[in-house]
Amino acid sequence: MKKALITGITGQDGAYLSELLLSKGYEVHGLKRRSSLFNTDRIDHLYQDPHERNVKFKLHYGDLNDSTNIIRVIQEVQPDEIYNLGAMSHVKVSFDTPEYTANADGIGTLRILEAVRILGLTEKTRIYQASTSELYGLVQAVPQSETTPFYPRSPYAVAKLYAYWITVNYREAYNMYACNGILFNHESPLRGETFVTRKVTRAVAKIALGLQDKLYMGNIDARRDWGHAKDYVEAMWLILQQEKPEDFVIATGVTTTIRDFIKMAFAELGIEIVFKGEGVDEKGYVASCTNPDYQLEIGREVVLIDPKYFRPTEVELLIGDPTKSKSKLGWQPKYDLKALVNEMVAADVLLFKKDSLLKSHGYEIKNQYE
Numbered sequence: 001m002k003k004a005l006i007t008g009i010t011g012q013d014g015a016y017l018s019e020l021l022l023s024k025g026y027e028v029h030g031l032k033r034r035s036s037l038f039n040t041d042r043i044d045h046l047y048q049d050p051h052e053r054n055v056k057f058k059l060h061y062g063d064l065n066d067s068t069n070i071i072r073v074i075q076e077v078q079p080d081e082i083y084n085l086g087a088m089s090h091v092k093v094s095f096d097t098p099e100y101t102a103n104a105d106g107i108g109t110l111r112i113l114e115a116v117r118i119l120g121l122t123e124k125t126r127i128y129q130a131s132t133s134e135l136y137g138l139v140q141a142v143p144q145s146e147t148t149p150f151y152p153r154s155p156y157a158v159a160k161l162y163a164y165w166i167t168v169n170y171r172e173a174y175n176m177y178a179c180n181g182i183l184f185n186h187e188s189p190l191r192g193e194t195f196v197t198r199k200v201t202r203a204v205a206k207i208a209l210g211l212q213d214k215l216y217m218g219n220i221d222a223r224r225d226w227g228h229a230k231d232y233v234e235a236m237w238l239i240l241q242q243e244k245p246e247d248f249v250i251a252t253g254v255t256t257t258i259r260d261f262i263k264m265a266f267a268e269l270g271i272e273i274v275f276k277g278e279g280v281d282e283k284g285y286v287a288s289c290t291n292p293d294y295q296l297e298i299g300r301e302v303v304l305i306d307p308k309y310f311r312p313t314e315v316e317l318l319i320g321d322p323t324k325s326k327s328k329l330g331w332q333p334k335y336d337l338k339a340l341v342n343e344m345v346a347a348d349v350l351l352f353k354k355d356s357l358l359k360s361h362g363y364e365i366k367n368q369y370e
C-alpha cells in the first residue's frame with residue numbers, strides 16, 4: 001500500500017485529493033495547522049477514529065514555516081508521494097502579508113525538498129509542487145504553456161516562482177522525482193469563500209433567497225481559465241505516476257471574464273443580469289427573472305464595483321494550453337464551465353436555504369462578506 005503525505009489537506013484541493021487517493025487504496029497523511037476553531041470542515045467526512053485499527057487517514061499537526069516539524073513528520077510517515085498543496089493562496093491577501101507568504105509558499109517548498117534529501121528519501125519519495133498560472137502574470141504570450149516565460153505580478157506569484165525553480169533545481173541537482181503542476185484556476189463548492197467564483201455563487205444564492213442585497217466586485221474584466229478541482233487533483237496524481245519527472249500545465253484552454261461568470265451564475269436561477277456603463281461606475285442590474293421562486297424586481301441594481309477589491313498589479317488574462325498534459329498524461333477534464341457553475345450555485349442555494357429557514361423563524365443570520 002502506498003503512503004501519501006498532503007500539506008494543505010484542509011484546503012479545497014487537499015480534500016478532493018484525499019478522497020481520490022483513499023479511493024485508490026493509499027494511506028493518506030495530512031499536515032494540519034493548529035487553529036483556535038476546527039478547520040477540518042472539508043475533510044470531516046473522511047475522519048477515521050485513530051483508536052481503531054487499520055486507520056488509512058491520519059492528520060499531523062504542522063506548519064510549512066517550521067522545518068523541524070516537517071522533518072519529523074516526513075521521517076515518521078516515510079511517504080511514497082508528497083503533495084505540497086499548503087500555501088497562503090490568496091493573491092490579494094499576499095499584498096497585505098508578503099513576508100509570511102514568501103516564507104510559507106516559497107521557503108516552505110524548500111523545507112519539504114530539503115527534508116526529503118536530508119532523510120535520504122530521494123529515491124523513495126516523489127514530490128508534487130502546487131505551481132500556478134499566476135506565474136505567467138503580465139501577458140507574454142497566449143495560450144500559456146510549459147515554455148511561456150513567467151512574469152509574476154504579486155507577492156504570492158513571486159513566492160511561487162521561487163518554489164517552482166527550487167523544485168526544478170532539486171530535480172536536476174539530486175536526481176529527485178519532483179514535479180511542478182502549473183495549474184490554472186480550479187473551483188468547486190469547496191472553494192474558499194473569498195475567491196471570486198465562490199464569492200459570486202454564494203452571493204447569487206443569498207440575493208435570490210433575500211439574505212443579501214448587493215454584490216460588490218473588483219476588476220470584472222479580468223479573464224480566467226476555470227476548471228473543476230475534482231478534475232485537477234486527478235492530474236496531480238497522474239503527474240507523479242510517470243516514468244520520469246516533468247512539469248505540466250493543467251488547464252481547460254477556455255477563458256471567460258469575471259463579468260460573464262457573474263451572468264452565468266445568476267442565469268442558473270433564471271435571473272438575467274445586464275451591466276450598464278463602463279469602468280468603476282459600472283453596475284449590474286436585473287433585466288429579467290423567470291424563476292417564480294425568487295422575487296427580484298426588474299431594474300434592481302445587484303452588482304456594484306468597489307475599488308477596494310482591485311489589486312495593485314493585476315493578472316488580466318489567463319488561458320492555458322493543456323496539449324502536453326492531454327497527450328503525455330492522457331488527462332481529460334470531465335467538467336466544463338457550465339457544469340461547474342451549475343454545481344456551485346446549486347450547492348450554495350442548498351447551503352443558504354438553511355439560513356433562509358432560520359431567518360423566517362426569527363433567528364438572526366450573520367453575514368460574512370469579503
Ligand code: NDP
Binds near residue numbers: 008132
Ligand atoms: P486553499 O487556500 O483552499 O488551501 C490552502 C491550504 O494550505 C489549507 O489547508 C491551509 O490550511 C494550508 N496552509 C496555509 N498556510 C499554511 C502553512 N503556513 N503551513 C501549512 N499549511 C498551510 O488552496 P487550494 O486548495 O485552492 O490550493 C491548493 C494549492 O494549489 C495552493 O498551494 C495554491 O496556491 C495552489 N494553486 C491553487 C489553484 C486554484 O485555483 N485553487 C491554482 C493553482 C495553484 P488552513 O485550512 O489551516 O488555512
Ligand code: GDR
Binds near residue numbers: 132
Ligand atoms: P486568482 O483568483 O487571483 O486568479 O488566484 P481569485 O478568484 O481571487 O481572482 C480571480 C480574478 O477575479 C478578480 N476579481 C475578484 N477577485 C476576488 N477574489 N474578489 C473580488 O471581489 C473580485 N473582483 C474581481 C481578481 O482581480 C482576479 O483577476 C487563484 C488562487 O486560487 C491562487 O492560489 C491560484 O494560484 C490561482 O487562482 C491560479
